[in-house]
Amino acid sequence: MAAAKTHKVTARPREKWILLLLWIHWIFLLRCGTQASWMYLGVASLAGSVRDDKCNELPGLVQEQLQVCRENPESLLCISEGARRGILECQSQFKNERWNCTTQRNHTVFGPILRKGTRETAFIYAVLSAGVVHAVTQACSVGNLTDCSCDMSRYGESDVEGWKWGGCSDNVDYGLYVSKQFVDAPEVSTDLSDSRVLMNLHNNEVGRETVKHLMSRRCRCHGVSGSCAVKTCWRGLPPFQDIGRALKQSYERSVRLAVRSKRRLRRKDRRRRREPISYSELVHLRRSPNYCRNRPSKGILGTRGRVCNRTSTGPESCDLLCCGRGYNTQVVRHVERCHCKFHWCCYVECKRCETMVDVHTCK
Template sequence: MDILKPLCQGSLRRPVLLPLLLLLLPKYACEGKGIAASWFHMGTQPAEVFQVPEPQHLATATPVCKQISGLSKRQSKLCLMYQDHMTSVSRGAKMAIAECQWQFRHSRWNCSTVKDHSVFGPMLKIASRETAFTYAITAAGVVHAISRACHDGHLSSCGCSRHGRPRDLHSNWIWGGCSDNLEYGYKFTREFVDSRERRAVRKTARSIMNVHNNRAGRRAVLWKARVTCKCHGVSGSCTLMSCWKQLAPFREIGDFLKDKYDGATEVRLNKLGRLETRDPRFNSPTPNDLVYMDESPSYCNRNSSVGSLGTQGRQCNRTSQGLDGCNLLCCGRGYNTQKAVVRERCDCKFHWCCFVECKVCTKTVDMHTCK
């Protein structure tokens, strides 16, 4: 692959090699291109793709699973078996991509996506913290979406959870509301998301890393779920209290996994085929921790080979000392300042009953962008 870099970069100095390289290029893509398609692509597709057609239209409609690119052989089989689940898988992937972009909106790497079937581009080739987070958050998104779809009665093979009564629940409170089915969501996600890695003939360090981070994402959903209770009675007397297990808002799960990203553990594969910390001074990672093997690129400058868009032109905060501050985000290159007119709602008043009326105000602000 190294011999192809000069041609990919347009700097070939030995024309005699050109015919050979042109023969090789169809098989090996230039660095930064040809990233393997991923099921993540489901998160970028419109919902109509995953809708199972009505019986009267089955004969002429394109099968749902044939419209989905990036699936492994096992995932394609699961798609055929659980076609009604694919809408939820897509919704979970969409949530995950949106949450990733929210969590990293002020960082040099802002979870940017590309217009191909890999979704995250060449960045996925690097076993970095960022890759670890993308695997964890997408797995969490699918668990969340499938668990809620069971609760809402959208899937034929599951319903409300039958999770047992918590031991510490008040003895007078009733356990039996329609809980989100985290058990089913966890198991289906493990089978679907992990299938490419688990079914591989030869387990590599990278595949083991991916499976670990997928599991950490699934466990985050379980960890953040909570018991929710509601009072029943005349005029709020609360003569009866019923309780059930409920998913946490996905933002809380994203916050939890972002903390795990910040404290991710650098690992390597040992002789027993297990991940261990590179630095023996640190404890081995737990199943809830994110792990990585490669250092992250700087993301300061545009570099297509590692999927970095750079930070030039990104808006920054001149007064902030955090990641969104112009000093850090602009990587020491400085920033440009220009005036901008902002329109926003103001002087809002509530009218009985029941609407809010606002004026539109304009103001001039300073906007700072990285050089």
């Protein structure tokens, strides 16, 4: 009996430590997953309409986001479309880079890449935040949301140049509001003194400010025989590709932060420490990892097997994309219809053309 009691007493502290470690591990996974889980809306199918009783079935939304879903399910469809635009634009901007904005088939979408505060992480947060602004603003203008419409605030005002505000401007202010309320919610509900939280909030705002900055004035002339006696103008959204290109430029000159920032962002470069960080600058905490080699545990697929351009000098070149490992060349036969002619009436006759194409892939 004494031996049994002794065994029982020594086992309890061990069990407590195991439970404590499991609890810490669970909290860590929950925190890492929650930071990015709303992005899953960009790859999830929300066909039809979202009902308020189905909001709890959407994975990873924090309480504030669930409230948006319950109060206005229509807006969640726009947010989902905005996240989808952001993901597709990320893949478009990085299609020729070593990291090509790889997505995974789970609720984190981007996987372990988001755990490190690299400049790739910064771009992801910014472009998805911008995507939500763009999609919600567009939905307002076409009347798909009941809580907003296009912007008529300056309708009828005259300008010194002789034109008048008219038409129906895109309501970017409402898009900015929804993006801030929804996209920032997972960060605002956590520790605002955390450097990573400050980084995410800043990059979210960079995405929103980029959309606002690229809003352009569009005009239409009215007058007899095509003259421009009267010109009405309105403000319109830019194509989302323009936003993606602007954010890619911000990514390339992204600012590295000092880790301990105490509720404010500070540059790691001591020479520029006193310079304020603007909302045209993306920020990151850590250097980017080496994307050349396959490391699945870190969400890195490597560049082996990627198609490269032998004659290019850009990031898609075989020298850069293949990381100096060299490349394989394969001759591929490409068959297509060509020299098509229309015959009256009514069929098209084409010839069959074959071409041999050299395809280069990284070793």
